[in-house]
Amino acid sequence: MSTVSEPVSLSAPTGADAGLTPKQLADKYGLSVSGARPGLFAYTKQLWSRRHFIWAFATARLVAQYTDAKLGQLWQVVTPLLNCGVFYLVFGVILASKQGFPGHTYISWLCIGVFVFQFTQNAVQSGTRAISDNLGLIRALHFPRASLPIAFTVIQLQQLLISMVVLVITVLAGGITPGKTWLLVIPALLLQTLFNTGVSLIFARIGSKTSDISQLIPFVMRAWMFLSGVMFSIQDKIQSWSPVIQKIMALNPASVYMDLVRHAFAPIIYNKHQPVHQTLPPHQWTYGIAWAVGIFIIGYVFFWKAEEEYGRG
Amino acid sequence: MADTDLSKRDVVTDTKVAREPTVVVDDVHIVYRVHGAGSGKGSATSAVSRILSRKRGAGVREVHAVKGISFTAYKGEAIGLIGSNGSGKSTMLAAIAGLLPTEKGGIYTNGQPSLLGVNAALMNELTGERNVILGCLAMGMTPAQVKARYQEIVDFSGINDKGDFISLPMRTYSSGMGARLRFSIAAAKTHDVLLIDEALATGDQAFQQRSKRRIDELRGSAGTVFLVSHDNNSIREVCERTIWIEAGELVMDGPTEEVVGRYERGERP
Numbered sequence: 001m002s003t004v005s006e007p008v009s010l011s012a013p014t015g016a017d018a019g020l021t022p023k024q025l026a027d028k029y030g031l032s033v034s035g036a037r038p039g040l041f042a043y044t045k046q047l048w049s050r051r052h053f054i055w056a057f058a059t060a061r062l063v064a065q066y067t068d069a070k071l072g073q074l075w076q077v078v079t080p081l082l083n084c085g086v087f088y089l090v091f092g093v094i095l096a097s098k099q100g101f102p103g104h105t106y107i108s109w110l111c112i113g114v115f116v117f118q119f120t121q122n123a124v125q126s127g128t129r130a131i132s133d134n135l136g137l138i139r140a141l142h143f144p145r146a147s148l149p150i151a152f153t154v155i156q157l158q159q160l161l162i163s164m165v166v167l168v169i170t171v172l173a174g175g176i177t178p179g180k181t182w183l184l185v186i187p188a189l190l191l192q193t194l195f196n197t198g199v200s201l202i203f204a205r206i207g208s209k210t211s212d213i214s215q216l217i218p219f220v221m222r223a224w225m226f227l228s229g230v231m232f233s234i235q236d237k238i239q240s241w242s243p244v245i246q247k248i249m250a251l252n253p254a255s256v257y258m259d260l261v262r263h264a265f266a267p268i269i270y271n272k273h274q275p276v277h278q279t280l281p282p283h284q285w286t287y288g289i290a291w292a293v294g295i296f297i298i299g300y301v302f303f304w305k306a307e308e309e310y311g312r313g
Numbered sequence: 314m315a316d317t318d319l320s321k322r323d324v325v326t327d328t329k330v331a332r333e334p335t336v337v338v339d340d341v342h343i344v345y346r347v348h349g350a351g352s353g354k355g356s357a358t359s360a361v362s363r364i365l366s367r368k369r370g371a372g373v374r375e376v377h378a379v380k381g382i383s384f385t386a387y388k389g390e391a392i393g394l395i396g397s398n399g400s401g402k403s404t405m406l407a408a409i410a411g412l413l414p415t416e417k418g419g420i421y422t423n424g425q426p427s428l429l430g431v432n433a434a435l436m437n438e439l440t441g442e443r444n445v446i447l448g449c450l451a452m453g454m455t456p457a458q459v460k461a462r463y464q465e466i467v468d469f470s471g472i473n474d475k476g477d478f479i480s481l482p483m484r485t486y487s488s489g490m491g492a493r494l495r496f497s498i499a500a501a502k503t504h505d506v507l508l509i510d511e512a513l514a515t516g517d518q519a520f521q522q523r524s525k526r527r528i529d530e531l532r533g534s535a536g537t538v539f540l541v542s543h544d545n546n547s548i549r550e551v552c553e554r555t556i557w558i559e560a561g562e563l564v565m566d567g568p569t570e571e572v573v574g575r576y577e578r579g580e581r582p
Binding site (some may be wrong): 004009010011012014015016017021022023024025029030031032033034035046049050052053056057060061064136137139140141142143147162308310311 | 330331332333334335336337338339340350383384385407408409410411412414419420421422423425426427428429435436438439443446447448450451453455456482495499554566567568
């Protein structure tokens with residue numbers, strides 16, 4: 001070989017590849033664009049392979065959440081109970097909402113509403129921060145980003161299961177006897193979990209782009225809570241309104257899931273033979289399934305569409 | 314591969330054999346858009362006037378960080394990136410990792426490159442132990458693989474050399490300890506392309522030696538390593554090829570001795 005004295009570019013392709021442009025070279029060796037978004041099916045497969053990560057992340061976060069508080073995990077139960085206490089005093093006693101309920105069932109009705117609504121409320125709030133609070137992780141490691149909002153929903157579900165124990169005690173203490181309908185709590189909460197996952201994914205994408213949204217969320221959630229009838233029966237108040245608005249109010253997913261769980265736990269509240277009772281709007285299960293499946297699919301696709309943009313810039 | 318002259322193989326590769334490219338950077342431009350530059354974005358009046366005038370561009374400044382860089386990296390290479398502060402080295406790495414969008418041009422890679430930076434914090438409120446497990450799971454390892462590698466990662470990081478630190482939250486770690494653990498986690502998996510941003514500079518002497526060995530192993534397992542550093546000696550020890558970037562432009566791309574030598578003397582070609 002002759003002496004190679006002139007500088008040889010270390011970048012230039014050699015041998016059979018000599019003379020190829022960078023693009024041709026990349027194509028020839030099947031190199032892909034860095035950070036490109038995988039197809040929906042491939043993405044789902046990647047996500048499934050990270051299921052252990054999602055579970056471990058959720059568990060670790062749940063444990064770490066209250067490390068600074070002396071009472072630790074106890075706050076998971078105490079916070080909603082304190083909420084229930086305040087609502088009971090203001091809405092139940094002072095505004096006399098409890099008069100529309102048979103016997104002493106108002107406290108059970110209220111607690112179920114607070115716990116169920118909080119489940120969705122937390123999904124929205126943690127979803128909004130799912131990306132922005134974990135930029136370090138996102139920029140350090142490659143994994144399907146949907147793992148994060150989904151993991152946060154798993155955290156909420158784990159918290160809900162702890163709250164459920166307290167709820168069952170409250171409901172029993174409120175004088176309601178367990179029945180077969182209690183089993184319906186499980187499918188109702190599973191549907192709500194699916195709905196929450198979709199909501200969390202939607203807000204994760206919005207929150208990652210527009211940090212202004214986190215200023216708006218508490219206001220929106222409070223408005224939603226009052227409109228959903230968490231601590232008073234909204235149906236009684238809107239009976240004189242136009243049927244269209246009543247229909248829209250009946251479609252509210254938060255009301256739908258609250259009604260499903262309330263009816264499952266305490267059918268007596270909706271018993272027509274009681275002197276005072278609540279009425280369960282028709283087709284609640286259909287609405288519950290439609291909201292869960294619909295929002296989950298929309299949220300999943302919506303989040304995936306921006307997969308390559310999370311943590312950028 | 315029956316060539317006679319293999320002595321200089323890792324400096325200037327034999328021009329007759331086609332090498333397998335792992336990263337192709339083709340005339341890449343990267344522009345940062347900085348919001349809130351210029352006159353007070355935060356003030357209410359300016360926010361209102363911005364919304365009213367519907368000018369989204371107001372207060373956004375563009376920073377052209379990388380201006381038309383092209384190079385190709387091949388299998389088994391370790392490439393150093395040098396240049397003064399703000400020259401665009403770290404931006405280039407982030408773009409190769411797919412974390413920054415390119416304004417123009419394309420970056421093509423073999424598999425998904427992993428960026429290992431000192432600033433990339435994992436989860437500070439969790440213990441080192443949890444971080445190891447979560448990091449490995451996030452990289453796509455199975456729980457069985459994590460179990461098998463766990464001790465190796467902890468030993469490599471040297472976190473437990475001075476007592477049981479792995480069971481403490483990561484926020485209690487010194488910056489060097491944190492960086493060591495992060496490097497150990499990322500290096501536990503073989504990557505097709507590994508991008509390292511000054512990680513070697515943070516560890517102590519013993520750890521630097523271990524990481525150099527690990528980088529050599531990673532290169533051996535058919536990977537390409539990029540190293541951004543201001544420590545020219547670690548570039549000299551790890552990389553045989555170096556790219557010199559200045560003000561977003563490629564100044565020089567060649568054998569490390571030559572490029573680093575000229576960089577130190579400040580001789581631009």
